[in-house]
Amino acid sequence: MRDTTPLPSQATLAPSLVWLFATAAGLSVANVYYAQPLLATLAHEFGMTEAASGMVVTATQIGCALALLLLVPLGDMLNRRRLTLIQLGLLALTLAALGCARSTAALLGGMLLVGLLGTAMTQGLIAYAASAAASHERGRVVGMAQGGVVIGLLLARTLSGVVADVADWRAVYFVSAAMACALLLLLWRKLPPAQAASRQLAYGALLASMLAMLRHNKVLRVRGMLALLMFAVFNIFWSALVLPLTAQGYSHAAIGAFGLVGVVGALGAARAGALADGGRAQWTTGAALLLLLAAWLPLSFAGAALWPLIVGIIALDLAGQAIHVTNQSLIFKQDSDAHSRLVACYMLFYAVGSGAGAIAATSVYALAGWHGVCALGAAVSLLALLFWRLTLPAEKP
Template identity: 60%
Template sequence: MLPSRVAARPDGLPPSARPVPMPASLVRLLAVACALSVANVYYAQPLLDAVARDFGIPPATVGGIITATQAGCALALVTLVPLGDRLERRRLLALQLVLLAVTALAVAAAPTPALLLAGMLGMGLFGTAMTQGLIAYAATLAEPGERGRVVGAAQGGVVIGLLLARTLAGLVADAAGWRAVYLASALLAGGMLVWLGRRLPAVAAPPRPPSYAALLRSMLALLAQERTLQVRGMIGLLMFAAFSAFWSALVLPLSAPPFSMSHAGIGAFGLVGAVGALAAARAGRLADRGLGQRATGLALLCLAVSWLPIGMLPTSMAALVAGIVLLDLGGQAVHVINQAMILQARPQAQGRLVGCYMLFYAAGSGFGALASTLAYDRAGWSGVCLLGFSLSLLAALFWAATLPRR
């Protein structure tokens, strides 16, 4: 039976809880909740062609839908995620779930491109706030020696959610149209509201929480002072730009001749990526053992190499599948290690550290989505692959240049 209340400490943990590892059932619960939350940010990716036809959006600029979602992600990281270091997290999550459900209904009913973009911004806003709030919650409950494992499990849920979101969106869109995807999203948010309300233990807010303005100022201080955050954030930005470039542009060649695949078929490639993502979730254990830098180098190598088989898409679907596994393995391993290393810095500022790091993520994802659709419009799939490989190589070079000198 999970506790209904946890006494407040500066790091959010009661003295008696510190020696006790987090229950496996709670870790699984947080991972599943992360998956369902983050899916809202990625439902649109396999639906871009259908949305473009519905609203008459040119193919070269349809990536702006993803960019609007990522703008909502960035807004959430600055305005909502830091609130977890001030308010009781369970109540904050409940409010965000209600707003997420309302926003999903608004997207499903959007009559114009402008209102659609506003709704997509809201999906990014509340979907991201939920996801990152849950990760910070997990990091707060975890002991320092198991934080990498727990964050890795939660991040594994995030990865599975963002990949399977494409599969679910494709299946629902083929059966009932793209708007039905967001109706289903609203129903899932309502179910989560009941489920998490019954199962999540509450973590009391700090007895003397900083003001909201002080929280925002402290985020600027973290960005300016924490070198680990700066370095791992930039690596994450470049990695996520490459990751987003692939997944945002994939629907364009696969939905056109000679493939002419359905949305369900395109979304099924998310299942392929899940193989690599599940393996990457264990990368947090390497960070716990002090092997984060070595694992990062290997992961970035996988990310760069993945673009070689991905570039064979016109002639080999098997090569594309192999490339997706490498892409997700490398990219998500970097993401897990980044978070594990960053969250070790200041236990009392987990929400703000997550928010700061994910600002890099939102910037990279938004840039990758917009740049990839422009690259595809001008140079086809080879242009997308060149863009992704260049970003991956730049991430590896930056990592090598910032390695601590012994």
């Protein structure tokens, strides 16, 4: 199943194709987050308690983790174009089946598959975009694709809520299945040929090689650790934010709307990638880490006024996206035959950081309130800045 058709050239990708990668990545990741505003409705319809409704999110996240470990690396073994189309077709079928679910088992099984296939599609498309791009534009292209992911993630909850209000929760997944079918046709017509891997690996060897990458690839380890700390900071903020805002009387819709401010961060992602292409990856990283740390000052005043919260969210998201895109730009400068495994390894750091940040945030809030959360977020941000500075010589080629 290995593609033997070479790319015509490593010319600059057409803007329409870059936008297609970004749009497809955004639509793919959105499927993973559609359920979050629907949890109360799902709990009522399927007879689950509020506590048990968390199983819906858990099932989706298990699917995400399995995708990173088992499916995303396949892009380095199989034809990326064919693999993308097959996964998207299966995702469309899963979404349609989920809309028809009548039992808790069917619901949870569908959510697991949505997490599995949605994550595989999203990260696979980013690796695909990186491999299709020429080396001089790879950071910019990855930045655009990552920007699509952020926008898809942020808008998913809003779109889900609107469709569910107009129709019902099942309509969310039927509409998403229809969009997946339309996207499948578009990708089938427009995706470029996939570059063949220079060497063929068996599936077991492919997975085992990820451990070797983590042992021997200093850039991956350093950038992965920065991702772990940065995503921990993100989840310290977003996991705890609902608590003080709810206490101040904000509705769930109003709290969710704060996430839309993060679109500004997505718009800055491509610029960070372009700076990395121009050899300024370390400068961008340092500036973004300083901004990440500085963001906690206005965030600490969130309970007193609205504007410091908005300023802090913009700074936090802009810094985080700049770090994330720069990280990916640097790791994708490595072996082009391993882009899928590199992104899978990298995103595993993200998963660990996200989980640790969420757990730490709620625990600290219970003990020290919002200012304690801000102190924790600032401390982890400072740790990330110090880690980057101490490992800077080790990351130079």
